[in-house]
Amino acid sequence: MDISLWEFAALAAAAVLVGFSKTAVSGANTVSLAVFAAVLPARESTGVLLPILIAGDVLAVLTYRGHAHWPTLWRLFPAVAGGVAVGTVFLMWADDAAVRTSIGAILLLMAAVTLWRRRAPAGEDEADDEAEPSRGSRLKAPSYGVLGGFTTMVANAGGPVMSMYLLSAGFRKLGFLGTSAWFFLIVNTSKVPFSVGLGLIDARSLLLDAALVLFVIPGALIGRAAVHRINQRLFEQLVIGATVLGGLQLLLR
DSSP, X not given: OOOOHHHHHHHHHHHHHHHHHHHTOTTTTHHHHHHHHHHSOHHHHHHHHHHHHHHHHHXXXXXXXXXXXXXXXXXXXXXXXXXXXXXXXXXXXXXXXXXXXXXXXXXXXXXXHHHHHTOOOSOOTTSOTXXXXXXXXXXXXXXXXXXXXXXXXHHSOHHHHHHHHHHHTTOOHHHHHHXXXXXXXXXXXXXXXXXXXXXXXXXXXXXXXXXXXXXXXXXXXXXXXXXXXXXXXXXXXXXXXXXXXXXXXHHHO
C-alpha cells in the first residue's frame, strides 16, 4: 500500500489507541476505525484493522483473563454468529456510504437507550468492580448480539454496541473488560476467514499490519496502568462518550 510517512504515523497512533481501548476504555477504538478509513479506502481499511484488533484482544485477555463472565458470553455467541452472517451478505452489495450510515445510526441509538436506562442516583462509584450482570440482560442478549455481530463484520465497529450491552447489563469495570476481552478475541478471530474470502485481508494488508502491530503494545500498557485510576461513573461516561463520537463521525463523514 502506497502511504506517506504522515499517513503511517496516523495509523501508528490509531494502533496505540486500539491497545488503550482494549485494556481501559472499550469503544474508544471507534476513533481508530475513523483514522484507518480516512487514510485507506474504507472497505480495505477493515481488513487492515482486523489483525491489529486481534493483537489488542490477545493483550486484553492476558491482562483480564480471570474476570470474564462466561454465561453472558455463551448467551451472546449464537446471536453474534447470525449477525456476522448478515453482515457478510451486506458487505457483498453495500457501498461505503450505506455501511457508515447504518452503523452510525445504530451506535447513536444504543448510546441513547443505555443513557435512558441507566438513570440512577449517584454514589455507586465504589461498587465491586466484578459485580454480576443483571438478570434482565438475558432478554437483551439476542438483539445486542445480532447488532454486535453485524457491526463488527461490516466495519469492525462491534465494540460500542457490546459496550452498551455490558453497561446496560450492570457490569463493573473488571468484569466488563474481562468479558469484552474474551468476546472480541473469539469473534474477531472467527471473522478472519470471512474477511479473507471477501478479499479484505491479503498479503499487502498483512505487510502493513506487521509494521503497525508493535504500536498496540504501548497503548495496552498505558491502558492497564490507567484503568485503576478511573472510577466506575467516569469509566461509563468515557465508554458512552466514545460510542457517541464514533456514531457521529460515521454519520457525518
